[in-house]
Amino acid sequence: MTFSVSWNMARKALLLLLILSASVFNLWGQFGPEDSVYFLFTDRFYDGDESNNYTVNIRNLKGYHGGDFAGLTEKLPYIAGMGFSAIWISSVVDNQAGGYHGYWAQDYYRVEEHFGDMESLKTMVDRAHELGIKVILDLAINHTGIQHDFFGDPAYQDWFHPRQDIDDYSDQYQVENHWLQNLPDLNHENPEVRQYLIDMSIWWIEQTGIDGYRLDALRHVPADFWREYSAAVKEQFPDFYLIGEVFDGNPANLGKYQNAGIDGLLDFPAYFAIQDMVRNGEPATRFAQSVINSKRNYPHEELMGTFIDNHDVRRFVNQVYRNREEKLAQSLMFLFSYTGIPIMYYGTEIPMDGGSEHSGRSLMAWDEPALYKDLVTSLNELRSLHPALSSGEFTIVDRSMSRFVYARHDADDVFLTILNNGDEERFSIELPDELRRDFRWARSMVLDSAGEPLAPGVPELESIRIRRGRLRMELPAYTGVVLKLSRERE
Ligand SMILES: [Ca+2]
Ligand SMILES: [Ca+2]
Ligand SMILES: [Ca+2]
CATH class of the missing domain: 3.20.20.80 (Glycosidases)
Structure with missing residues (x-):
């Protein structure tokens, strides 16, 4: 009896270890x-x-x-x-x-x-x-x-x-x-x-x-x-x-x-x-x-x-x-x-x-x-x-004539991808209710640690304030950005 319990526990531990290592290294x-x-x-x-x-x-x-x-x-x-x-x-x-x-x-x-x-x-x-x-x-x-x-x-x-x-x-x-x-x-x-x-x-x-x-x-x-x-x-x-x-x-x-x-x-x-x-x-x-x-x-x-x-x-x-x-x-x-x-x-x-x-x-x-x-x-x-x-859910947030915005999100994070294919550079995006949570900031994830664009054609962008579920922002014509939403300014 004792043996079988500890054997079971050992087996469970081993299985857990396998699952963990497999998910980390994708074995x-x-x-x-x-x-x-x-x-x-x-x-x-x-x-x-x-x-x-x-x-x-x-x-x-x-x-x-x-x-x-x-x-x-x-x-x-x-x-x-x-x-x-x-x-x-x-x-x-x-x-x-x-x-x-x-x-x-x-x-x-x-x-x-x-x-x-x-x-x-x-x-x-x-x-x-x-x-x-x-x-x-x-x-x-x-x-x-x-x-x-x-x-x-x-x-x-x-x-x-x-x-x-x-x-x-x-x-x-x-x-x-x-x-x-x-x-x-x-x-x-x-x-x-x-x-x-x-x-x-x-x-x-x-x-x-x-x-x-x-x-x-x-x-x-x-x-x-x-x-x-x-x-x-x-x-x-x-x-x-x-x-x-x-x-x-x-x-x-x-x-x-x-x-x-x-x-x-x-x-x-x-x-x-x-x-x-x-x-x-x-x-x-x-x-x-x-x-x-x-x-x-x-x-x-x-x-x-x-x-x-x-x-x-x-x-x-x-x-x-x-x-x-x-x-x-x-x-x-x-x-x-x-x-x-x-x-x-x-x-x-x-x-x-x-x-x-x-x-x-x-x-x-x-x-x-x-x-x-x-x-x-x-x-x-x-x-x-x-x-x-x-792997998160995919939600279309905004589709105007020249702008496509979608979110990838799970319980931990919400990301917004904005593709601006028009000349309009100032616009606002309204988050759907389920994505508002209590987010107050949105930050570009395509800048390096010094805040410089990671590649030609990537816009320089300051952190954006979110008020009542709305982002008022400026994004240069024909550029895109991936934003991460957060509660505090990151
Ligand atoms: Ca050869
Ligand atoms: Ca041959
Ligand atoms: Ca054939």
Whole structure:
């Protein structure tokens, strides 16, 4: 009796210790809204091993540029230093010539020789884990490269759909069964193909200890495949994170894949909405409507991936012509204070410029000053210090024509993000009843300890007095700010 009681107590204590240490160091690897992701192309990040530079030509934007796992391993402290808890890297499977991006698989069971080998990949993953960084690999299993070992082999004839281009993207049958960009389309109706792709995906997890997949071209594969796929992966690795790409502005077309077992989707509707408002000057009321509509359609908004640009679209600064600094700064504030998991594209901290596809994937500019690094680091730090900012409730506070204001809040903290996309600089914001509490001050969280802006385009701002639930303030045109509310002047 005595033994069993003390054993129980010891077990409880041990369990508590495990829970505490896991929540502090995130040992279990489970993804949640407290994470933030740095997304990079291995080939375009850092060359740490010249011995694998076959056919490297940095003047050819469509060719290999020399980056590899050794280089990435060297630069992991740089990413950890900005406070990111995860990386998403381009696909590691062996690609045919020219497939620096990883979307042209030649052999799903081999490591791409330009990036290193299984050992250097494992070393990178282990080092990342030591630094508290989880690893997501890109994976394209809708299609292979045209030189894939199985394509053209009569033994694998029914592994591929017959060659036919997609010419109507509103026809879901075509989207799933026709070829995307002239790439052999795998036949997911074939049970052998399904099993092969599931086994292969599990094999990489077992080999390397990675924590997630970013699944390419999700909507080009039937949802019932993803149901089977996610169930099979999660049966063995319950905490494994699956985030899919559905290049679509309609949230209903994304939500259905969460229902099929994919944890999160890249939030293209939020991307289009922030672009429309910040770049095109469309009314914040429309932005708000899009946000509300998305939240209605996502079964798990907290696991969606939020982004302001990526490798398939023009870089953010490339799409904005006026007030670039201000608009980049406010979009970063949005990225790190909106719901979901923020995903920042490599080089945004500089910021690097670039158009869509290849030109937006140029080599990381290591010799340029990273003007937005302090802002990014500070926003990541703020998220880890205050769960309200990542996991708290989301409330729209104000949506005028040119101004969008929302709160992230929990029992401890209330933060306000204000995105000002008009010329009006003096305005007042009225807090809804449930957020008034007895707050009397609001302070900018995007200033350094000396009160200086953390990046170009961030406004200098004195603490703001709150009277009867109302903030009267001045915010320069086209700037944004993240405010923390408090009872005393901080
Ligand atoms: Ca190299
Ligand atoms: Ca290759
Ligand atoms: Ca397909």
